[in-house]
Amino acid sequence: MTIKVLVADDHAAVRAGIVLILDGAADLEVVGEAADGEQAVAMARELRPDVVVMDIRMPRLDGISATRELAGVTDVLILTTFDIDEYVFGALRAGAAGFLLKNTDADGLVGAVRLVARGDGMISPGVTRKLISAFAAQPAREPSTRDLSVLTAREQEVLACIARGLSNAEIAGELDMAEATTKTHVSRVLGKLGLKSRVQAAIFYSESG
Incomplete structure (x- = not known):
């Protein structure tokens, strides 16, 4: 089954490179390109892609806010240059299914899209270590099974x-x-x-x- 992907990035050259990589995979099809968060939300609601590959720093509406609006509509894979705590935790709280850095190679990006499309999560190794450290630093909480x-x-x-x-x-x-x-x-x-x-x-x- 072909996986439909929407790519959202405000840099045209970067967006073109991502599209080239994804369209090069036999089971992936880029069905749309968005240059900002508002456009990404509108196109995702119209085109209903399986996965939105979303940048964070974009005009009009940032990637985290766009991800929040798309919760329940489609799965979002964040693809960004920055692994700043605010972005990592903000994206995951907003409902992102994955968080990937732009230094990921082509095979890694394609593999991440496939995982997210299957309903699995995908987080860059460096980001995973950040999450583990942050979780370990939190004070212990009283367990609740309610x-x-x-x-x-x-x-x-x-x-x-x-x-x-x-x-x-x-x-x-x-x-x-x-x-x-x-x-x-x-x-x-x-x-x-x-x-x-x-x-x-x-x-x-x-x-x-």
């Missing part, structure tokens, strides 16, 4: 697998169910808990004890 009670037993198993960083295919294999069923369970978990991404689900599970 919100987890809204999930069925199977959904709690899926959530635990998400927290371990397993992909949908890996969850399906571990829990002995179809990958399509896994994707449905993941969507239900996020919906019931009011979360926007797998990353948020993993953080929630860790904090819930």
Whole structure:
């Protein structure tokens, strides 16, 4: 199945390079290009791509705000030059499914788009270390399982697998169910808990004890 991608970046040359890389993959198709956040939101709502590859620093509407507006519409993969804490945490809180740096090679970018399109998360290794350090520095919180009670037993198993960083295919294999069923369970978990991404689900599970 062809993965439809929308590319949003305010630098025309950079955007053209990203499009060239993505269109070079047999299973990816760039269906639109946006030069700012407002245009990205409008085009995503119209074209319904599987993934939006989104820059952060853009005119009219920044990538984080655009990601927030697209929560529930499509998956967003942030692609930026900057791994500033404010951007990393802001993007993930807004519901980004992935956070990638522009020094990633072509294969890494294509692979990240495929992962996000499958419903998995993708974060650059350097950014992952930043997240781990920030999480470890937080004071311990009292565990709470109150919100987890809204999930069925199977959904709690899926959530635990998400927290371990397993992909949908890996969850399906571990829990002995179809990958399509896994994707449905993941969507239900996020919906019931009011979360926007797998990353948020993993953080929630860790904090819930």
